[in-house]
Amino acid sequence: MTQLFAGDCCVPVLTQPSADGEAAVRDRLGALDPYIHSVGADAAEIHLMVEGMSCGGCISTIERTLMAIGGVSAARVNLSSSRLRVVFDPGAVTPEHLIAALDTHGYRAVPYDPVALHAGRDLEERKLLRAMAVAGFAAANVMLLSVSVWAGNVQDMGPATRTLLHWISALLTVPAVFYAGRPFFDSALAAIRSGRTNMDVPISLAVILATGMSLLQTLSGAEHAYFDSAISLLFFLLIGRYLDRRARGKARSAAEQLAGLNAVAVTVVSPDGCLHACAPAAVEAGMTVLVTAGERIPVDGVVAQGRSDIDTQLITGETLPEAVGEGDAVFAGAVNLAAPLKLTVTAAGEGTLLAEITRLMDAAEQRRARYVGLADAVSRWYAPVVHAMALAAFFGWFLLAGAGWQDSLMIAIAVLIVTCPCALGLAVPVVQVIACARLMRGGVLLKNGSALERLARVDTIVFDKTGTLTLGRPELRDVATIDTETLRAAASIAATSAHPLAKALVAAAGEKIVAVDNVTEVPGAGLIWQGRDGEHRLGSREFLGVPESASGEPDTGGPEIWYGRPGRDPVCFQFDDAPRPDAARVIGAFKNAGLDVRLLSGDREPVVAAMAHRLGIDEWVGRVTPNDKLRYLEDLRAAGRHPAMVGDGLNDAPALAAALVSLSPSSGADISRNAADIVFQSNRLGGVWESYLVAIRSEALVRQNFAMAFLYNLITVPLAVCGFVTPLIAAIAMSSSSLVVILNALRLGWTGSGRSVRVPSVKSGIATTDGETGEGIK
Amino acid sequence: MTGLLYLIPIALFLGVCGLGAFLWAMRSGQFDDLDGAAHRILFDDDPADASEDRR
Numbered sequence: 001m002t003q004l005f006a007g008d009c010c011v012p013v014l015t016q017p018s019a020d021g022e023a024a025v026r027d028r029l030g031a032l033d034p035y036i037h038s039v040g041a042d043a044a045e046i047h048l049m050v051e052g053m054s055c056g057g058c059i060s061t062i063e064r065t066l067m068a069i070g071g072v073s074a075a076r077v078n079l080s081s082s083r084l085r086v087v088f089d090p091g092a093v094t095p096e097h098l099i100a101a102l103d104t105h106g107y108r109a110v111p112y113d114p115v116a117l118h119a120g121r122d123l124e125e126r127k128l129l130r131a132m133a134v135a136g137f138a139a140a141n142v143m144l145l146s147v148s149v150w151a152g153n154v155q156d157m158g159p160a161t162r163t164l165l166h167w168i169s170a171l172l173t174v175p176a177v178f179y180a181g182r183p184f185f186d187s188a189l190a191a192i193r194s195g196r197t198n199m200d201v202p203i204s205l206a207v208i209l210a211t212g213m214s215l216l217q218t219l220s221g222a223e224h225a226y227f228d229s230a231i232s233l234l235f236f237l238l239i240g241r242y243l244d245r246r247a248r249g250k251a252r253s254a255a256e257q258l259a260g261l262n263a264v265a266v267t268v269v270s271p272d273g274c275l276h277a278c279a280p281a282a283v284e285a286g287m288t289v290l291v292t293a294g295e296r297i298p299v300d301g302v303v304a305q306g307r308s309d310i311d312t313q314l315i316t317g318e319t320l321p322e323a324v325g326e327g328d329a330v331f332a333g334a335v336n337l338a339a340p341l342k343l344t345v346t347a348a349g350e351g352t353l354l355a356e357i358t359r360l361m362d363a364a365e366q367r368r369a370r371y372v373g374l375a376d377a378v379s380r381w382y383a384p385v386v387h388a389m390a391l392a393a394f395f396g397w398f399l400l401a402g403a404g405w406q407d408s409l410m411i412a413i414a415v416l417i418v419t420c421p422c423a424l425g426l427a428v429p430v431v432q433v434i435a436c437a438r439l440m441r442g443g444v445l446l447k448n449g450s451a452l453e454r455l456a457r458v459d460t461i462v463f464d465k466t467g468t469l470t471l472g473r474p475e476l477r478d479v480a481t482i483d484t485e486t487l488r489a490a491a492s493i494a495a496t497s498a499h500p501l502a503k504a505l506v507a508a509a510g511e512k513i514v515a516v517d518n519v520t521e522v523p524g525a526g527l528i529w530q531g532r533d534g535e536h537r538l539g540s541r542e543f544l545g546v547p548e549s550a551s552g553e554p555d556t557g558g559p560e561i562w563y564g565r566p567g568r569d570p571v572c573f574q575f576d577d578a579p580r581p582d583a584a585r586v587i588g589a590f591k592n593a594g595l596d597v598r599l600l601s602g603d604r605e606p607v608v609a610a611m612a613h614r615l616g617i618d619e620w621v622g623r624v625t626p627n628d629k630l631r632y633l634e635d636l637r638a639a640g641r642h643p644a645m646v647g648d649g650l651n652d653a654p655a656l657a658a659a660l661v662s663l664s665p666s667s668g669a670d671i672s673r674n675a676a677d678i679v680f681q682s683n684r685l686g687g688v689w690e691s692y693l694v695a696i697r698s699e700a701l702v703r704q705n706f707a708m709a710f711l712y713n714l715i716t717v718p719l720a721v722c723g724f725v726t727p728l729i730a731a732i733a734m735s736s737s738s739l740v741v742i743l744n745a746l747r748l749g750w751t752g753s754g755r756s757v758r759v760p761s762v763k764s765g766i767a768t769t770d771g772e773t774g775e776g777i778k
Numbered sequence: 779m780t781g782l783l784y785l786i787p788i789a790l791f792l793g794v795c796g797l798g799a800f801l802w803a804m805r806s807g808q809f810d811d812l813d814g815a816a817h818r819i820l821f822d823d824d825p826a827d828a829s830e831d832r833r
Binding site for chain 1: 782786789790793794796797800801804809810811812813814816817818820821
């Protein structure tokens with residue numbers, strides 16, 4: 001059965017390769033106790049956020065995997081929010097074991113506290129949904145009664161029956177309006193108190209006046225009552241409001257999820273030498289922190305003890321690891337590659353790199369004018385215009401035409417009802433919800449509601465190189481020309497190291513490489529292995545003592561490893577940082593779409609030039625500092641352009657904040673993902689192009705929807721002002737315009753135009769999980 | 779027209795039942811994972827009580 005799902009499933013791609021065992025899980029997440037809640041004797045539950053779930057196959061894989069473990073009594077996946085709840089017997093199985101089991105299937109999970117995360121938010125969404133249900137119930141029944149009245153009015157219904165039906169409508173509408181209208185009334189009151197007016201003021205006025213006036217009409221036994229208009233108005237608007245809320249909630253939970261997945265406990269060394277895990281926020285200056293090999297450095301600090309290589313790619317964009325020793329400053333975000341380091345945490349605040357980046361970002365945010373969305377811009381002048389029209393209709397009829405105040409008020413109310421922004425209130429949220437769902441299927445998370453609207457206006461797109469256009473990990477060049485035996489010998493030594501070049505060497509060697517014993521790692525230099533035939537060395541040119549001129553190969557500027565064996569000439573392995581498989585196609589697509597594509601990188605110029613040439617980017621700048629990137633973006637904006645920034649590093653964060661809209665891969669630094677409006681799954685750059693296409697389509701649909709809403713107002717408002725709008729006409733006009741808007745928005749989900757640059761993801765594993773899941777983890 | 783006297787209460791009662799059912803479904807978490815529910819309907823067997831004889 002699960003094979004059915006394999007076709008549309010994205011195989012999860014990890015931000016870090018994982019063959020995590022329980023110990024590795026413990027290292028990664030620290031103590032799990034605070035997340036475990038007891039739910040009775042021999043049962044405890046833990047809530048996990050899971051990365052990489054995308055389809056039905058994932059649900060069954062995860063649930064079967066967990067249920068196959070002894071001691072697990074329930075496992076329930078929530079696909080919409082990528083969360084997982086597991087009930088297990090703490091005596092029989094550890095939570096680390098559960099997480100390690102998920103790791104082996106390629107799903108990275110971190111625990112979270114549902115109480116802390118959901119406080120308040122879900123409540124509001126639920127309140128809106130309940131209000132919507134009540135309004136829907138009342139609207140349906142009142143409409144039923146109203147239709148009878150409308151039919152009765154042209155046939156032979158007596159006034160007594162009509163009044164009875166009106167009274168029943170009143171009985172339904174008045175409480176429903178009080179209950180379901182609260183979200184609008186509250187917001188309108190708040191706006192009036194602070195001396196502003198918003199969309200909710202005319203809405204509240206229309207609903208309250210229509211209900212009150214209809215009550216009066218019912219008392220006097222009149223022919224028309226607007227109960228149905230009042231309540232169906234509320235119903236439609238609540239749908240729009242709920243969808244809007246949901247889209248925003250989804251964006252926020254996406255952001256939280258990203259933040260949570262990267263939260264790693266910090267290992268603090270106390271003065272007496274004991275180690276304990278500590279939340280990153282609780283670490284203070286002066287403390288000593290232990291960073292093991294392969295771990296990301298969590299704080300800014302100075303090396304107190306140890307020598308190692310660190311990978312500063314996320315900070316500077318530099319692909320080559322940097323050697324550090326005692327007294328060297330290191331920055332949060334770098335990855336410790338070779339050996340454990342003890343760091344003394346430096347003073348937080350001024351002077352640290354993170355503080356500097358944050359300061360640049362804040363400044364950029366302040367300079368960036370707050371973007372006013374199309375809907376906000378419309379609603380800003382909408383309310384005054386509507387109020388003015390209703391007032392004009394009232395006084396026009398009352399003073400000029402000499403109608404009674406009741407009739408004049410009825411006409412004014414009719415104007416308020418027909419102008420009410422049903423279609424307007426639905427136009428944006430419906431498009432947004434559908435766009436968001438569609439992007440999510442493609443592994444793209446929207447963190448900000450107006451991001452798509454801004455993306456649609458972009459005319460220049462600026463890419464970072466390392467980690468954005470490239471995969472951020474070196475790959476061995478010219479594998480075919482290298483002697484296989486030499487490669488395998490070198491790889492078996494390299495297999496013991498966490499250095500990225502060593503890892504790339506092992507990956508290039510192909511089949512199972514057996515690591516040799518007795519390898520000594522010399523941090524910042526290389527590896528030594530005492531073989532039977534003597535000493536083997538694998539490392540930098542200096543480490544092997546190869547003179548500069550000895551290399552017959554041209555210097556390509558890329559990183560290299562030398563391999564020296566007793567009695568043979570040293571061999572050079574050269575690496576380069578390969579671009580993402582779909583990078584060239586995405587860039588070609590953007591260029592075809594008429595956008596100006598640029599490349600900014602902190603890396604050395606020859607490397608940047610080579611990459612720009614390879615991908616067909618004409619304008620590039622190398623060796624830029626975070627400040628340079630920021631200035632570059634600001635210059636673009638000052639020149640009247642609308643730049644989008646795509647970047648992943650700490651050094652990109654200020655530029656991301658300064659751009660009109662920013663995108664970041666999910667493997668990026670925390671601070672960049674926080675600054676970015678859109679986060680795409682890290683394996684494909686296609687997410688950027690897909691976001692752009694969806695943004696363009698959404699923009700077109702929103703504009704069409706607005707146009708239709710205005711067209712509808714253009715027809716109905718004169719009718720209302722002239723006094724021709726009966727409740728029946730109001731009901732038909734209102735529902736039909738809302739339906740048209742919704743149907744139009746649905747077209748976004750139907751068309752498959754976004755698939756053109758989609759790179760097929762590698763299929764593996766998922767199709768074979770049927771029936772035998774969980775065998776590998778027992 | 780006397781039919782209205784019991785037809786309208788019946789209609790309203792049915793409506794209230796629907797509303798009640800919706801609120802109950804919401805409270806019991808059936809709206810928490812709409813995407814997941816769409817896929818679950820296609821699963822052959824329920825992991826909770828795996829039954830071999832169903833295929």
